[in-house]
Amino acid sequence: PRDVRVYHAFMAKADMKVLWRIANPPQPASFFRELSRGLRDAFIYGEVVGVHLGPLHHPDAVAQLADLLLTHDGMRWSLVTGRYRGTLHVSLRSVTARSNAGNAMKTILGDDHYGGGHRMIAGGQLPVGDDTDEAGWQVVEGEVLQAFLKLRRINLDQAAVYPFRDDA
DSSP states (O other): OHHHHHHHHHHHHOOHHHHHHHHSOOOOHHHHHHHHHHHHHOEEETTEEEEEEEEOSOTHHHHHHHHHHHTSTTOOEEEEEEEETTEEEEEEEESOTTSOHHHHHHHHHOTTSEEEEOSSEEEEEEEOOTTOOHHHHHHHHHHHHHHHHHHTTOOTTSOOBOTTSTTO
């Protein structure tokens, strides 16, 4: 009851237009191109949906797409990576509070790299280097995905499904 009273007291004073703009800021065209590419290239392994976004104009797209992909019916986890300024950004999401996405992130990135979070939401960064070529980036992205699939006991040999492509 006390929380409800406080909520109502603050809501009466809140500027809903400002809150809307904060929650839904204007996005540049590059955001929508990254979103489109992310949906087209999204893969599924068992109960995991994810995508490697590649080079980004802003690293927030990684977390935003992880949230969006997790809403796909039947998925229990989402894993999204993106490259920004020599660093691989990783977002991990789960649908259940019983999960420990934070510990999973620390496991897949290793002790030497920044990663953590909470039960359902985690993020991390893996320095790769500005001068890394495409093949190098793909190796690192593949290692992150394989580490997570292994942690979830998902067969690493099964083929990925690409559910959002026109030919799927």
